[in-house]
Amino acid sequence: MEPLRMLEFYSGIGGMHFAATLAKWNFQVVKAFDINNVANDVYKHNFGSKTVGQRQIEALTLEYYDRVAADVWTMSPPCQPYTRVGLQQGSQDARSRSFLYLLDVLKKMVHRPRYILVENVKGFEESDSRDMLVETLKECGYIFQEFLLTPLQLGIPNSRMRYYLLAKREPSSFAYPPTGTILGFIPGSEKMSNEFIDNRDRSLTNEDQLINASTSAVNVAQVSEYLDPTEQNLDAYLVSDKVLFKHGHAFDIVKPSTKRSCCFTKGYYHYVEATGSVLQMNEDLDTDETFAKATAKKEQGDEEGALELLRPLRLRYFTPREVANLMGFPSTFSFPETSTLKQKYRTLGNSINVRLVAELMKYLGKVHGSLARAGKVKSQTPKVAKQEKKKSLTGRAKKRQVYNRRFVNVTTAIGGKRRMNPAPTQGP
Secondary structure: OOOEEEEEEOOOOOOOHHOOOOOOOOOEEEEEEEOOHHHHHHHHHOOOOOOEOOOOOHHHHHHHHHHHHOEEEEOOOOOHOOOOOOOOHHHHOOOHHHHHHHHHHHHOOOOOOEEEEEEEOOOOOHHHHHHHHHEEEEEEEEEEEEEEEEEEHHOOOOOOOOOEEEEOOOOEEEEEEEOOEEOOOOOOOOOOOOEEOOOOOOOOOOOOHHHHHHHHOOOOOOOOHOOOOOOHHHHHOOOOHHHHHHHHHHEEEOOOOOOOOOOOOOEEEOOOOOOEEEEOOOOOOOOOHEEEEEEEEHHHOOHHHHHHHHHOOHHHHHHOHHHHHOOOOOOOOOOOOOOOHHHHHHHHHOOOOHHHHHHHHHHHHOOHHHHHOOOOOOOOOOOOOOOOOOOOOOOOOHHHHHHHHHHOOOOOOOOEEEOOOOOOOOOO
């Protein structure tokens, strides 16, 4: 069988490439496009320079994409237009331009890709860019399934809730019929828990409750299993006295025995709040009690006294290797010697969870017949939501109404635990 010809858009440090390898796809990357020099250097370091294309996506013509005739498009467009801390301008944000260009190209192509995989931040599903994406897919003859997933569902102690979309060009079909809703699990996954519990209200979009539901259905590993035993100079990653005294209270602190960590972003190591967890190496001390005593010293103006209490916690940043481990990168992944610490954290923060995307790629490669050969599987699909209105809605309130209607509670609809029968996995 000929290998799948794959185009990686916004390829970064090669997360999609690693995921396709982990999914055991028979594939060949034709080109990996990214405009970030640092990310491209990491990609070249791991896969060679032949396939890297450092060009603006919009600079390539329709004729180019038709001539390449790739079987697979993978893309993780810039997330800034959709993040909760941003302006959420969606398609009006200039950083969305290349993504919208690809949608326009797709409409005009003769040789469209067979498979498409899109990854973005939670929030993309509420944007007009998402609506443009699904309308384009419908117009171009694709079937698709949307997901909101976190690595915790695979037992990885890291929260990184992300939006995913898998699309197949008809007459191809999915092993599990598309629901017309956003799913919180991958049907038939052999790695993901077969019992996904989601106790949320249909209108509730609280991420913490989805995470709690996920971890109650799977045995999440301890952070200690993802630490780097080969790192000789851990003291280099200790939180400085200055940061510890001024901002220590704002850190999300975990211990080696903890079964969670916060999402690592490109601002990790340089910013304190909401950029990722730090590790308390001394598990014997009570974190809250220690900070309470240190705060009292701080209020008395006793900086050294506060630091004498905080230093024994041994708070340190996760090393880049440890962050890569939590994000599913294989042990073979590495950085060029020229990469700075800041560059390592930034490029990792912009990447994907390799193991989670690999599970999605396995599902993308399954066909309906593989389930039929494995035996009859009882359908547990919720009622397919009514077809979405083509007319675009404006205003945050209306977008929220669309989102709430679209995201169906996949378990309360059937009254409790969802059980899925694993199906054989195979590459496309």
